[in-house]
Amino acid sequence: MLHKWSKWGLKLLWVVGLFGLILIVYHFELTIKQTVDETYNVLPLVWFDSIVPFLFGVYISLLFVKEWSFKINKSLLLCITLPCLIISFFIPIVFTLVSNTTFSSYFSNEPLPFWLFKLNSSRITPIVASLTLIVGLFQNTQPSKN
Numbered sequence: 001m002l003h004k005w006s007k008w009g010l011k012l013l014w015v016v017g018l019f020g021l022i023l024i025v026y027h028f029e030l031t032i033k034q035t036v037d038e039t040y041n042v043l044p045l046v047w048f049d050s051i052v053p054f055l056f057g058v059y060i061s062l063l064f065v066k067e068w069s070f071k072i073n074k075s076l077l078l079c080i081t082l083p084c085l086i087i088s089f090f091i092p093i094v095f096t097l098v099s100n101t102t103f104s105s106y107f108s109n110e111p112l113p114f115w116l117f118k119l120n121s122s123r124i125t126p127i128v129a130s131l132t133l134i135v136g137l138f139q140n141t142q143p144s145k146n
Contacts, residue, residue, distance in 0.1 A: 014062065021059055025052050043099055050092045053123040057130030064131075065138045076136035084129035087119050 029048065036045050119125055 018059065021056070025055075041099075043096060046095050047092045049123070050088055050120070050126055053126035054088065054130045057127035058134055060127070061131045061134035064135050068138060070137060071139060073136045073139065076132055081129055081132040081136055084125045084132065087116060088126040088129050090116055091120060 029052075032044050032048050036042055
């Protein structure tokens, strides 16, 4: 009987944690936007817009991992996680390089591919990247032995 209630309790605790995470992210977003308004440096906001969906994907993945032991699913990591990670963090990395280093002369002549902005506009790729990263590391799908 206690085992049955613990499953319910963990799921309710997950929902409470989700609401807490949403409130924390909202507070940080307001703080970062205020800083951007004061300093005119949009770099923290660019990183925030990529990292927050990634964190939510990690949190959502907690629902899918049943056993916390490394069981690597290479095909999931290489075919889904890696491309989504590259697409998710390409723009913040390039923006950081352009604004903080001498690479700006190299990147100023080459425009960023517009399709990357389209792919990141919905913020789905960081969620998929982090969700498949955690599931790919801790839940190996092995063929059944029937």
